[in-house]
Amino acid sequence: MAVPGGIKDRRAVRRERPAASPGRRVARALVRETARTAALLVGVTLAMFLLLARAPGNPAAMYVNVTDLTAEELAAVNHELGLDRSLPVRYVVWVGRMVRGDLGHSLRSGRPVTRELWQTGWRTLLLTGSAMLLTLAFGALTAYLQATRRHPTIAGALGTFAYVISALPVFWLGYLVIYIFTTRLGVFPLMSSGEAATHWGFFLLPVLVLGLGNGTLSEITRHLRAHLEGVLQEDYIRTARAKGAPLLRHLYKDGFVMPLSSVLANKLPYVLGGAIVVEQVFNWAGMGRLVWQAAADRDYPILMGVTLASALIVRAGHAVKEAAQVAANPQLAE
Amino acid sequence: MAHYAELTIAPTTWGRFRAWPVGQLFATSYGATVAVLLTVAYVCSRLGWLPVDPNAMDLAAMNQTPDAAHLLGTDFVGRDLLSRIMLGTQAFFLPGLLAIGVSLVFGAIFGVLVGFWPERFATPVGVLLQLLESLPKLVLILLVIALFRPDIYIILLVVGITNIPAAAELLRSKIAVLKRKSYIEAALALGVPTWRVIGKHVLWLHGRGLVLIQATIGMGEAILIETSLSYLGFGVQEPVPSWGNMVGLGKDYFFQGDLWISTAPALAILFTILGFHLMGDALLERLEARNSA
Numbered sequence: 001m002a003v004p005g006g007i008k009d010r011r012a013v014r015r016e017r018p019a020a021s022p023g024r025r026v027a028r029a030l031v032r033e034t035a036r037t038a039a040l041l042v043g044v045t046l047a048m049f050l051l052l053a054r055a056p057g058n059p060a061a062m063y064v065n066v067t068d069l070t071a072e073e074l075a076a077v078n079h080e081l082g083l084d085r086s087l088p089v090r091y092v093v094w095v096g097r098m099v100r101g102d103l104g105h106s107l108r109s110g111r112p113v114t115r116e117l118w119q120t121g122w123r124t125l126l127l128t129g130s131a132m133l134l135t136l137a138f139g140a141l142t143a144y145l146q147a148t149r150r151h152p153t154i155a156g157a158l159g160t161f162a163y164v165i166s167a168l169p170v171f172w173l174g175y176l177v178i179y180i181f182t183t184r185l186g187v188f189p190l191m192s193s194g195e196a197a198t199h200w201g202f203f204l205l206p207v208l209v210l211g212l213g214n215g216t217l218s219e220i221t222r223h224l225r226a227h228l229e230g231v232l233q234e235d236y237i238r239t240a241r242a243k244g245a246p247l248l249r250h251l252y253k254d255g256f257v258m259p260l261s262s263v264l265a266n267k268l269p270y271v272l273g274g275a276i277v278v279e280q281v282f283n284w285a286g287m288g289r290l291v292w293q294a295a296a297d298r299d300y301p302i303l304m305g306v307t308l309a310s311a312l313i314v315r316a317g318h319a320v321k322e323a324a325q326v327a328a329n330p331q332l333a334e
Numbered sequence: 335m336a337h338y339a340e341l342t343i344a345p346t347t348w349g350r351f352r353a354w355p356v357g358q359l360f361a362t363s364y365g366a367t368v369a370v371l372l373t374v375a376y377v378c379s380r381l382g383w384l385p386v387d388p389n390a391m392d393l394a395a396m397n398q399t400p401d402a403a404h405l406l407g408t409d410f411v412g413r414d415l416l417s418r419i420m421l422g423t424q425a426f427f428l429p430g431l432l433a434i435g436v437s438l439v440f441g442a443i444f445g446v447l448v449g450f451w452p453e454r455f456a457t458p459v460g461v462l463l464q465l466l467e468s469l470p471k472l473v474l475i476l477l478v479i480a481l482f483r484p485d486i487y488i489i490l491l492v493v494g495i496t497n498i499p500a501a502a503e504l505l506r507s508k509i510a511v512l513k514r515k516s517y518i519e520a521a522l523a524l525g526v527p528t529w530r531v532i533g534k535h536v537l538w539l540h541g542r543g544l545v546l547i548q549a550t551i552g553m554g555e556a557i558l559i560e561t562s563l564s565y566l567g568f569g570v571q572e573p574v575p576s577w578g579n580m581v582g583l584g585k586d587y588f589f590q591g592d593l594w595i596s597t598a599p600a601l602a603i604l605f606t607i608l609g610f611h612l613m614g615d616a617l618l619e620r621l622e623a624r625n626s627a
Contacts, residue, residue: 040468056482169603170562269468277562295477295479
C-alpha cells in the first residue's frame with residue numbers, strides 16, 4: 001500500500017493533483033461531448049443513408065424534379081450527383097454536401113431544406129425547451145414535497161395528478177385545453193385564426209399541454225423522489241440539518257442538478273416526439289408540422305433534414321447534462 | 335419453540351402476496367385487471383362477439399351519450415362506440431406483443447453481453463444503443479413510414495427495436511449486481527458452464543421479474559405510439575377503428591360541445607396506460623428494490 005505523500009505511487013500522486021477550475025472542466029466536457037456527437041452523427045447519417053438507398057424511388061429526386069426529365073437527362077443528373085458510383089463513394093459525397101450545408105431541396109415547396117429547418121426549428125426548440133423546463137420544475141417540486149414528507153396532502157395530490165396526466169393521450173388533453181380556454185371561457189381566440197398567432201395564449205397553452213402531458217411526468221417524479229430520498233439520508237445532510245444550515249444549499253447539487261440533468265438528457269427525445277403531436281393539435285408551425293407534412297408527402301429531403309436536426313437537439317441535451325454534472329461534481333471530470 | 339418453527343415455514347404464495355403494501359397491491363391488481371380486460375376485448379373482437387356491429391351506421395342515433403342500447407354511446411355517424419373501442423384493441427394487441435418480444439430478446443442478448451463481459455462488449459454495444467437513443471422514436475418511425483409505407487406490425491417492430499436500450503440497461507445493471515454475488519462466483523469456479531449460469535441463475539431465477547416489468551412498460555409504450563400515429567393519420571386508417579384515430583375524428587364535434595365521441599376512446603387509453611404504468615412501477619419497486627438491497 002502506498003502511503004499518501006510518502007512512497008511514490010503514481011495513482012496516489014495523480015489523485016493529489018488539484019482539481020481543474022469549473023470553467024475548464026465544463027469546457028473539456030463540452031469538447032468531449034462534441035467529439036462524441038460527431039462520432040454518433042456518422043452513425044446516424046450512415047443509417048439514414050442505408051435506409052434511403054433501400055427505399056423505393058429515385059434518390060435523384062432529392063435534388064431535381066425527376067418526372068419531367070428524359071432518360072438521357074436523368075442519366076446526366078445521376079452522373080452529376082454521383083449516383084452511378086458505388087455506395088461508399090455516394091455516402092462520402094452525400095455527407096460532404098451535408099457538411100457544406102446542402103441538404104437538398106424540399107420536394108413540396110422547392111425551397112432549400114436548411115431554410116425550411118431554420119424557419120420552423122426555432123419554434124419547436126422554444127416549445128420543446130419550455131415544455132421540458134415545465135416538466136422538470138413540476139417533477140422536482142413534487143419529488144421534493146414527497147421526499148421531505150412535509151406536506152403529504154399536496155404531495156399526494158400532485159403525485160396522483162402526475163400519474164393520471166401521464167396516462168392521458170396528449171392530443172385529447174390538447175383538445176380539452178382548447179375547448180375550455182376558447183369555446184368555454186373565451187379567454188383565447190381560436191387557434192386557427194390569424195389573430196391567435198400573436199396572442200400569448202398561443203404560446204402558453206401548447207407549452208402547458210406538452211409540458212404536463214408528454215407522458216414522462218410520473219416516471220420522472222418517481223425517479224427524482226427515489227434519488228432525493230437517498231440523498232436526504234446522507235450524513236452530510238444530517239449534519240447540515242443539525243447545525244441549522246439551509247437544507248437546499250447543501251442538497252441542490254446532488255439532489256437536483258445531477259438527477260435533473262440526467263432526466264433532461266434522457267427524456268428530451270420523448271418531449272421532442274410529443275412536440276410532433278402537440279404541434280398538430282395546436283397548428284403550431286414548427287418542425288413537427290413540417291415532418292408530419294413531409295411524411296405524408298414522402299418529402300425525403302425534409303425528412304432527412306428533420307432527422308438530423310432532432311439528433312442534434314438530442315445530443316445538445318446530452319451536452320447540457322455533461323456540462324452541468326461536471327460543473328457540480330469535480331470527480332466526474334477526467 | 336413454536337415461534338421459531340413458524341418463522342422457518344416458507345410463506346405461501348397468497349401469504350407473500352398479502353404482505354405487499356396496500357398501494358402496490360392495488361396498483362398490481364388494477365394493472366392485472368386492465369390486462370385481462372384488454373385480452374378479453376381482443377379475443378371477443380377476433381371472434382366477432384361484439385355487442386353491436388362496429389361498422390353499422392345509425393343516422394337516427396348520432397352523437398349519443400351512453401344509454402341501454404349503446405353502452406358507451408355512438409359516434410358522429412351512429413356507430414356503437416363500445417364495439418369500436420373493443421375492435422380498436424386489434425390495432426395494438428398483437429403488434430404490441432411483437433414489440434415487447436423484440437425488445438426483450440435483443441435486450442437480453444445485449445444486456446448479458448455487456449453485463450458479463452463489460453471490458454469486451456461495453457464499447458461496441460454502448461455505441462449501438464446510444465445511436466438508437468439519439469433519435470426521437472416518433473421521428474425515426476415517421477422516417478420509416480415515409481420511406482416504406484409499412485403496416486402496423488412493421489411500425490411496432492421498429493418501436494420494439496427502439497425499446498432495446500431500455501431493456502438491455504435494466505438487465506445490465508441487474509447482472510452488475512449479480513456478478514459480485516458469491517453463489518455466481520462459486521458456480522463459475524466449480525466449472526458450471528457460463529451459458530448455464532446465464533440461463534439458470536441470471537435469466538431464469540433473476541430475470542423473470544424483469545420480463546414482466548419490461549412487458550408492462552413495453553405494452554404501455556406500444557399503445558402510446560400506436561394511438562399517436564393513428565391520430566396523426568399514419569397508423570390504422572378509417573374506417574378501421576383505432577383508439578387514436580377515434581379521438582382525432584371526434585375533434586370537430588368536440589369543439590362544438592359534443593365531448594363524448596373523442597372522450598370515450600381517450601378514457602380507454604387513459605385507463606389502460608394508467609394500469610400498465612401503475613403495475614410496472616409497483617412491480618419494479620417490489621421485485622427490484624428487494625433484490626438490489
